[in-house]
Amino acid sequence: MAQHSNQHQVKAKKHLGQHFLNDESVAQKIADTLSLKGYKNVLEIGPGMGVLTKYLLKKDITTYVIEIDTESVEYLKANYLNLAPRIIEKDFLKYDLNEVFKGEPLAIIGNYPYNISSQIVFKALEMRHQIPEFSGMFQKEVAQRICSKEGSKVYGILSVLTQAFYDAEYLFTVPPNVFNPPPKVDSGVLRLRRKENFTLPCDEKLFFKVVKMAFQQRRKTIRNSLKTLNLSDNLKANSIFGKRPEQLSVAEFVALTQLIEADI
Ligand code: SAH
Numbered sequence: 365m366a367q368h369s370n371q372h373q374v375k376a377k378k379h380l381g382q383h384f385l386n387d388e389s390v391a392q393k394i395a396d397t398l399s400l401k402g403y404k405n406v407l408e409i410g411p412g413m414g415v416l417t418k419y420l421l422k423k424d425i426t427t428y429v430i431e432i433d434t435e436s437v438e439y440l441k442a443n444y445l446n447l448a449p450r451i452i453e454k455d456f457l458k459y460d461l462n463e464v465f466k467g468e469p470l471a472i473i474g475n476y477p478y479n480i481s482s483q484i485v486f487k488a489l490e491m492r493h494q495i496p497e498f499s500g501m502f503q504k505e506v507a508q509r510i511c512s513k514e515g516s517k518v519y520g521i522l523s524v525l526t527q528a529f530y531d532a533e534y535l536f537t538v539p540p541n542v543f544n545p546p547p548k549v550d551s552g553v554l555r556l557r558r559k560e561n562f563t564l565p566c567d568e569k570l571f572f573k574v575v576k577m578a579f580q581q582r583r584k585t586i587r588n589s590l591k592t593l594n595l596s597d598n599l600k601a602n603s604i605f606g607k608r609p610e611q612l613s614v615a616e617f618v619a620l621t622q623l624i625e626a627d628i
Contacts, residue, residue: 374413374435376545381477382433385415385501387542391475395419397499397535397555398471405465409456409474409484409500412436414444416475421447425471428464430456457483461491471497478503478547485510485522492529492562499535499555507534507552514613521579525572528564528614530556566621574621578609586612586620599627 376382385391394416398406404426411417411429413436420427421444430452431437437453452464457480461470472488472495481502488498502510509518510526511534526532535553540546564571574590581589587605599605604612604620612620 374433374439377433379479380433381410381479382412383475383478383543383545383547384412385475385542386544387538388415390538390542391415392419393536394473394475394499394501394553395423397553398423398425398473399497399557400425402496403469403471405468405470407461407465407470407472409472410477411440412475413439414447416473417444417447420473426450428452428470430454430459432456457487461494465494467494469494469496471495472500473498474500475551476500476502478506478549481506482522485526489525489529492558496558497556498530499553501538501551501553503547504537504550504552507554510556511554514611514616516610519610520582521576524575524579524612524614524617526556528571528618529562530558532556564618564621566618567625570625571618571621574624575609575617578612578617582609584608590624593624593628595624595627599623 376384400423406420406425406427408417408420408427408429411431417427417429427447428450429440429447431440432455434453437451440451441448452459476484488495505518509520510522511532512519512523533555535555538551538553540548540550578586578589585606585608587600602623604616
């Protein structure tokens with residue numbers, strides 16, 4: 365479908381995190397991470413010249429793309445004529461997706477711009493009610509962090525908040541030499557599938573706050589990090605307050621939030 369003669373290749377811009385994938389089999393494998401269950405729309409973030417997009421367009425699903433770079437958008441319009449009405453030329457982090465999706469469910473996919481990858485995940489988490497599936501490529505270390513369990517060195521805010529709502533799978537590693545220009549780091553592809561029941565049995569806002577506060581000082585005990593919440597001595601005597609955040613599972617963070625809720 366792509367006719368690469370229609371326009372010159374896009375020149376990679378560093379400040380937009382542009383590293384174009386030039387391995388078709390990796391692109392196909394990323395597109396194939398989608399289960400296509402529970403949604404009719406997929407949104408690709410940062411399509412660039414469409415290496416992944418063209419495999420999405422072959423699937424029985426409606427593909428939208430959101431791209432901040434005008435030069436890439438021009439390239440896509442020239443090479444993927446059918447896609448043109450579903451190209452959103454915006455900054456994913458600032459755009460209200462419901463201007464297009466109007467509350468309908470969608471999957472999110474991409475070979476993401478690594479400079480804003482955590483922010484992309486946080487925004488997707490905020491929209492979790494609408495996003496049954498999320499997959500794609502990150503910096504390997506970020507993909508590992510999102511999927512890691514308690515006790516791991518890289519376990520952190522992203523791991524807990526993501527796994528509270530999604531089952532996270534690290535799928536495979538991609539080396540730098542399949543990109544142009546090559547990034548300095550390995551990449552990792554993951555898939556998140558929303559849990560059947562993704563409503564937490566605690567105050568969700570408080571849960572986010574507690575997790576963030578706890579990991580702000582990851583070497584300190586929960587008791588220490590949550591000082592400013594002015595919790596009762598009785599509550600703080602609970603053994604969970606003597607632990608460090610990286611020792612707590614998602615379920616324990618939920619339990620901790622429930623305890624705090626009952627105390628304040
Ligand atoms: N998916 C393509 C390009 C990956 S590079 C490929 O695999 O080859 C990351 C892409 O994200 C670039 O095209 C860049 O312009 C785009 N991008 C960067 N920041 C963005 C933002 N805030 N919103 C939407 N797209 C963004």
